[in-house]
Amino acid sequence: MKKLLLVLLLFPLFCIGVHAEASADRTFELFDPAQMQSGLSDEEREIGGAISAGGYDVSAAMKRLWRSFAAKLKAQLHEELGFASKLLVLVFLSAFACSVCPEEKTRGMIEICAVCLAAVLLTGGMSSLVTETSDAVFRLSDYSRAALPAVYTAAAASGGVSSAAVSYAQAALALDVMMSISRKAVIPMIYATLSLTLADVVFPNPMLAAVAKLTKWAAKTALTWTTLAFTALLGMSSLITTRMDAAAVKATRTVMSSALPVVGGMLSEASSAVLAAGSVVAGCMGAFGLIAVCAVCAGPFAVLSVKGLLFKAVAAVAESTQSPQLQRLFQGIDGAVGLLMGLLGANAVMLFLSFAAAMKVVA
């Protein structure tokens, strides 16, 4: 009896606490979210904001992103209006000169002069635009190498071990493939489309026009099919692996609660809290990654949008002044701008899907 009383009195000393309330902070420290900010400029980091154990304020980040994009759009519009008005002066002068010119052959020469001048004015800007867009694509690739491992590690810690591993492997492979296609095929095809369009406008030739159209189609198709294939692959694999992970987590919890008679249930509940903490951190990192990708693409998209809009407007004016060569030139340049937007957009969409897949693993 005395022994029994002694054991009952000493029993509380052997109890251990099952803690889970600080797991979010510990998990946050373990996965080093600072990796998500590596490779970003100061402005992009400011737009992204800070990730903390308490969570990530997505709405504030979206507001900062929108304000930054609107400011860039406005600045670019002010800058490009001067250039667009220069092109309009050229269009009107060419139309006026052609209308008063008495000879057909000289009218043709005047049009060629106008087209060559417009082409020389445009080409310098287009070269720098292609360089700027390809730099943005390379920066997205570098950012994916830094951020995706961090997000998928956190996703694996939330219980989605198989899903995270498979999705990360697919995302990394697809992004490498997209980068190779962009650098070795799409960017040269954009330059080729520009050159063929310019040559066709100055020296009209059905062969040149057909080859320019084919090159443009090839670039568009390469981007579209790569993005579609990646989306399908990621979707199909996550269907299977997500269920496997859910079954594995459930089985582990069942084993834990049944193997240990008294504390098994508490351990099982505590493990849920740990997994939940991991999912919070991974969700925050994934959301930050999405905002960071938008921040990287905001500048080039603002430039491309404004240029595309202005080229369309100038092409419409050239059409109304009966300047078919100038109209074809501006439409061709607008097509090249569209290809650049497609290139940047495809890379950004694939990175979005990669981050979304990591957050889906968490869910």
Next chain:
Amino acid sequence: MKCAALAVFSALVILMIRRMNPELSFALSAVTVVVLLLSCGGVMDELLEALRRAQQIFGTSAAELLPMLKCLGIAFISKAGADLCRDASQSALAAAVETAGSLCAAAVAMPMILSLMTTIGGML
């Protein structure tokens, strides 16, 4: 109005003296053409002034627009010369003047075409 009146009056005089002295009628026709073109000088000055102001507003340089204006000038002069030759029943001369005008316009446009080809070559 003044140009039209001068042209009609000259045409009338030329018709009257053509049978008596075709050479003089041709010379009168050529002089009238030159006078009419020179009288447009005032209007051309105003157009050029407007163009200069447009250049200043929109930041274009004269070198960029000069080839087109040169081509226009060449067209006017070659057209006037060719028609004068046809009036004197010299179709061959007229064709030669037109060809010379086209070649001069092509020569004026050529630097721009070469500049564009250099740019295209650089891209490729």
